[in-house]
């Protein structure tokens with residue numbers, strides 16, 4: 700039986716060959732595997748309540764997606780640039796985030812997952828960052844994949860935070876593939892890094908006992924080749940191993956003493 704920690708990876712809903720499907724791109728799964736974790740794809744249903752799944756996991760990864768959090772979840776009107784939704788994903792993410800934090804489950808958000816964490820704490824989003832005065836265009840160029848995920852802009856890591864504690868350097872250059880971004884930071888969240896134009900690009904949950912970081916960029920893209928991406932996955936994997944060990948002890952105590 701695998702001793703690798705089990706990490707739940709939230710899926711997205713898409714049609715595949717005419718059938719509704721639950722989809723995760725391989726790079727998220729491959730990155731978790733690279734760092735000694737066992738990825739488990741978590742299906743998403745708008746009317747589902749799969750919170751019991753989290754009790755079997757040692758970590759939760761909220762992936763990126765071309766779709767967007769429904770703006771009504773943060774009290775906004777749908778912007779014309781916001782053309783892709785996934786209500787199944789929304790329902791799952793906003794159920795699993797509080798449940799994971801209640802369990803102390805290591806929680807890692809990437810891109811859409813970063814935005815979901817902010818909205819889960821009452822924050823709001825820009826739906827078209829490129830149209831916000833003073834902010835740049837953070838969308839990916841229409842080029843081949845390796846160039847789309849290449850480092851695109853600098854981020855400054857804020858001193859004294861959870862990201863600073865694991866980052867090899869106080870600044871880095873990261874990829875950028877998003878049209879949405881944090882407008883108002885949710886209550887109870889800490890800004891951990893900002894882009895060159897001031898946009899928040901990494902956050903953490905202030906009172907979370909364990910790993911609870913989310914980033915706007917994509918560290919799952921060839922993480923071993925980028926010191927900050929590598930540090931993020933090493934820290935997340937370490938947190939999942941620690942959680943697994945803690946759960947094993949609790950299970951043994953429960954078994955021994957009932």
Ligand SMILES: N[C@@H](CCC(=O)NCCCC(=O)O)C(=O)O
Nearest residue numbers: 763764765766810811877878879
């Ligand atoms: N749709 C949101 C989030 C952008 C995002 O997650 N992009 C990556 C999609 C493909 C991948 O998983 O790498 C926005 O536009 O801000």
